[in-house]
Amino acid sequence: MKSTEQLAVTKNISGNGNGFDPEVIRRDFPIFKRKINGRRLIYLDSAATTQKPNAVIDVIDRYYKFQNANVHRGLHTLAEEATTAFEATRDKVAKFIGGVKREEIIYTRNATEAINLVAQSWGQANIKKGDRIVITQMEHHANLVPWIVLSRKTGAELVYIPITPDGFLDLKDIGKIISANTKMVALTQMSNVLGTINPVEDIIDLAHKRGAVTLVDGAQSVPHLPIDVRAMDADFLAFSAHKMLGPTGLGFLYGKEEILNNMEPVVFGGEMISEVKFDYADWNALPYKFEAGTPHIAGAIAFGSALDYLNALGMENIRNHEKGLIAYALEKMKELDFIKIYGPLDSERRGGGVSFNDKDIHPHDLATFLDMMGIAVRAGHHCAQPLTRLFGVNATTRASFYIYNTINDIDALITGLKEARRYFKYE
Amino acid sequence: MKSTEQLAVTKNISGNGNGFDPEVIRRDFPIFKRKINGRRLIYLDSAATTQKPNAVIDVIDRYYKFQNANVHRGLHTLAEEATTAFEATRDKVAKFIGGVKREEIIYTRNATEAINLVAQSWGQANIKKGDRIVITQMEHHANLVPWIVLSRKTGAELVYIPITPDGFLDLKDIGKIISANTKMVALTQMSNVLGTINPVEDIIDLAHKRGAVTLVDGAQSVPHLPIDVRAMDADFLAFSAHKMLGPTGLGFLYGKEEILNNMEPVVFGGEMISEVKFDYADWNALPYKFEAGTPHIAGAIAFGSALDYLNALGMENIRNHEKGLIAYALEKMKELDFIKIYGPLDSERRGGGVSFNDKDIHPHDLATFLDMMGIAVRAGHHCAQPLTRLFGVNATTRASFYIYNTINDIDALITGLKEARRYFKYE
Amino acid sequence: MSEPLDDLYRDILMEHFRYPRGRNKLEHVHLHNEGQNPVCGDEIEIALELEGEKVKDIYVSCMGCAISVASGSMLAEIIKGKSLEEVKKIAEVIKSMLKGKESRNELELGDLEALKGVRKFPVRIKCALLSWTTLIDAILAKEASKKAQISSSE
Amino acid sequence: MSEPLDDLYRDILMEHFRYPRGRNKLEHVHLHNEGQNPVCGDEIEIALELEGEKVKDIYVSCMGCAISVASGSMLAEIIKGKSLEEVKKIAEVIKSMLKGKESRNELELGDLEALKGVRKFPVRIKCALLSWTTLIDAILAKEASKKAQISSSE
Numbered sequence A, B: 001m002k003s004t005e006q007l008a009v010t011k012n013i014s015g016n017g018n019g020f021d022p023e024v025i026r027r028d029f030p031i032f033k034r035k036i037n038g039r040r041l042i043y044l045d046s047a048a049t050t051q052k053p054n055a056v057i058d059v060i061d062r063y064y065k066f067q068n069a070n071v072h073r074g075l076h077t078l079a080e081e082a083t084t085a086f087e088a089t090r091d092k093v094a095k096f097i098g099g100v101k102r103e104e105i106i107y108t109r110n111a112t113e114a115i116n117l118v119a120q121s122w123g124q125a126n127i128k129k130g131d132r133i134v135i136t137q138m139e140h141h142a143n144l145v146p147w148i149v150l151s152r153k154t155g156a157e158l159v160y161i162p163i164t165p166d167g168f169l170d171l172k173d174i175g176k177i178i179s180a181n182t183k184m185v186a187l188t189q190m191s192n193v194l195g196t197i198n199p200v201e202d203i204i205d206l207a208h209k210r211g212a213v214t215l216v217d218g219a220q221s222v223p224h225l226p227i228d229v230r231a232m233d234a235d236f237l238a239f240s241a242h243k244m245l246g247p248t249g250l251g252f253l254y255g256k257e258e259i260l261n262n263m264e265p266v267v268f269g270g271e272m273i274s275e276v277k278f279d280y281a282d283w284n285a286l287p288y289k290f291e292a293g294t295p296h297i298a299g300a301i302a303f304g305s306a307l308d309y310l311n312a313l314g315m316e317n318i319r320n321h322e323k324g325l326i327a328y329a330l331e332k333m334k335e336l337d338f339i340k341i342y343g344p345l346d347s348e349r350r351g352g353g354v355s356f357n358d359k360d361i362h363p364h365d366l367a368t369f370l371d372m373m374g375i376a377v378r379a380g381h382h383c384a385q386p387l388t389r390l391f392g393v394n395a396t397t398r399a400s401f402y403i404y405n406t407i408n409d410i411d412a413l414i415t416g417l418k419e420a421r422r423y424f425k426y427e
Numbered sequence C, D: 001m002s003e004p005l006d007d008l009y010r011d012i013l014m015e016h017f018r019y020p021r022g023r024n025k026l027e028h029v030h031l032h033n034e035g036q037n038p039v040c041g042d043e044i045e046i047a048l049e050l051e052g053e054k055v056k057d058i059y060v061s062c063m064g065c066a067i068s069v070a071s072g073s074m075l076a077e078i079i080k081g082k083s084l085e086e087v088k089k090i091a092e093v094i095k096s097m098l099k100g101k102e103s104r105n106e107l108e109l110g111d112l113e114a115l116k117g118v119r120k121f122p123v124r125i126k127c128a129l130l131s132w133t134t135l136i137d138a139i140l141a142k143e144a145s146k147k148a149q150i151s152s153s154e
């Protein structure tokens, strides 16, 4: 790729006419003032967790300083303010994923807990021996281990949609895999290792025709793509706040009202009940039925601000920006003959991070080397051990992007990859 | 009580020779700069959640601004710093409750989830039809509903230790109640409604003699009393960070290593596994086995600072300070013939908040009235509906205290109670 | 005390609280329901005696705060003699009033206007609505069971 | 590149990484174990051939990073000829060294001294210890089963 082409990509990214400028965005993120090992921080680990803008951090600060109270059960001013703000975020989340009912949004700790809630409550009640659960070979452990455990407990079979060598779902036998006895189809909308964007609508459609219920792991997709869960028609959608500018300790389960209404809660205590006697307990209405105990109030309120921030940027613009970054990164990496890329090479059909390996340098050593240059990447199995092994390795290196990343960051990475080979004496 | 006695109490509180001065402490809590309905805030709702000192708020702020990264799986500098700080809090918690092993401390969302983890994992595996579960009549829904559900699921009987009219556990039949077939004894160390401090050591001792496992709900006790869980010999202890200066979204389960080792996890995903194949998953070591997915990193790190703050004050001093406040509040309220107090009147045997009712004004109306004076109290069943009903009411008013409360706050409350009667025309 | 508080605890409301209407047991009960405010445990019992589609008499018993007791008492007063359709309409108007929407009000609300002060106290709205939601739930349940009967006898 | 990195990837360490010792399969295997680093999925296999209490030969195969491969190779080099008791002692010394404690070091560590640079990279300590913990676990398991045999034959 020549420097003129490079310029075009840069333009495509920051000059899309929507005022989307990562250089400006970066100024909202205090962490970029920090030096890492004497270098400027180049953060390429947003698939693990994103950095947070001042708008979010300040809300947490303000909440604890001037508003802090427990929610729902309080009659005093602070409690009422906290409750109003806490519930306002629920409305924002309902709107953000395509305009669902507020009762369909359940606060959880993270995406992992959201998926487990479904596997445990819906799964235990509806999955029996002889049934089939379908997931894919590219699932994160969060959408893999709960189903392994459920199938072990119930005797249901767990069947995987395989992947092609270039990192797409292999859909040629999908009609057989999603069989008439399939009760649950759970899959990720975007792979955290390969970046693949899966055709969830089609798969959901087929699953529904077979009478199965569907769960979409949106941990990687909701932060990066415009989402319309109603158009998608997923029965459940799980995602985490911390991967989309929000605080840690907060995640979400969307579920269709009718299905949630028929599910038993899994955690019991305050707030989730409507009446308790010594020998009797009755459940509260949605969504509270699934929210026992004091929730992450500060986190929820701050996440409202994260959604405002993303909405102001526009999810379409974010997707376009990232598509540009990924295309550029793939181009540049393809030029390096010592780098093997895992996953699709077409930026239209992928998002997320780029996983790759140096043919000689182990991902750990590479990550440590890059860190000394201020570049934060991730190395390991990325909580998708069986997938990583499919590619014949124990670990890969992953560089993942978000709204604050620029072409410069990718250039720095490419330089780092070259220098690593010199340092480890392969060049 | 005459003004000279009053003075003595004040002295006892702030002049205990340990430099414990609530007026000085208050300056660390920015919320007290806030006006509520034009009045200075008098916060008497710490049993619901406590206010947070700058030391805690600033750590959250700094974390998100300059350290933010996902933990455990990262090799880069930010990830390593976050992991170290996150794990350091585990050590502090282990020390704070009496010096247990770090592996015995599990991060949860709140006390509620901690108790549910035990009911679900240990309970489902060890409780059968014919077994007995013993709890008390003064449990919070968090330590009540999980056992109702477990007994319903397993067919085990649920038996309550009753309470006396003055709000103590009635222990005269305890030898019969904790029978040979009792498998679990779960009780609160301090009632969130009555303030009663229960003789947990004796009850645990008896339970162990009968071969039962014990769980202590420490949601109200750990923030307010010096705790030595090893001396207490509880098998499990549950508590929440937000009730002891810490952030929302974080709680803890302590469990004896041997018991935890024999328990199955209940939430499955990243971090809690040691190896995953497509048809196989094996669990990580303690404590990670029970911590699936991205934890509340910021919350955990900030909670380390909350513990430092409490340690600097000294838990003995905190207990003495609160004992003084409660004694004073009880004295003052006893003088009001329109106020009925629920729970023990001896401040040596109680802590926590004081629950009471005006004989004519409903707790809701009273709470709304007090709020207009800037006084935050709680009204309702305090998530202990069966207990509240034992006293023949649907709701009580509760004023609860912490390190930043003063004699002045109680005087303001007493004035408020009197003015309410004038306002509602009962005087 | 302060102005919003006076607006909440208006004299009319306090008068209803002190002398609640509808406390006499009914001879014939055609509609019955119990309600709870899960936040606080407040409880209400409502019963109606009907004459055709009209409310002949009503029984309301509420263990609760001034707002919920007074609101229940006002309910007892206003719905007497009204048809169930009218009752549902009044409930809608009160709901919108409490949620702060300007009601294009063709209905005569009488004392119920006094509930307006609750708007400034969002946590108390549930108290003001407890009697109304309990009653409406009962009416809707009755209608649903009637429909079911009709369709099963068709 | 920077100094701490040079201290981590010392020449001796890189030499072990490139030419790891102990890659020959053993004739007789008296002790065998496999280990994993759950953080990254790195895998190791270790086997010992014993002569009495002494290590006669050793096989180490590690799929992992430079640190874990080199550490495994150094292990293979140093424990040859040592008694199992001595091996356990060396493991202890290395653990303390990596955790930054000054070891009152009577033992000759040879190339293993090169692992000192890992101290500045806490997340890599697990890599450096993988081979050692895998080996020690095997030794302890063997001892435990021996004890059990003795007590059951008493």
Ligand SMILES: Cc1ncc(COP(=O)(O)O)c(C=O)c1O
Residues within 6 Å of the ligand: A270, A292, A293, A294, B047, B048, B110, B111, B112, B113, B140, B142, B143, B188, B190, B191, B192, B217, B219, B220, B240, B251, B383
């Ligand atoms: C005695 C007791 N147990 C449990 C809880 C539940 O705490 P959390 O809501 O933080 O889970 C509380 C707090 O309300 C409590 O007072």
Ligand SMILES: Cc1ncc(COP(=O)(O)O)c(C=O)c1O
Residues within 6 Å of the ligand: A047, A048, A110, A111, A112, A113, A140, A142, A143, A188, A190, A191, A192, A217, A219, A220, A240, A251, A383, B270, B292, B293, B294
């Ligand atoms: C695809 C996918 N699913 C689920 C998760 C789990 O998210 P969390 O750790 O926030 O529960 C992740 C994040 O690592 C992910 O990438």
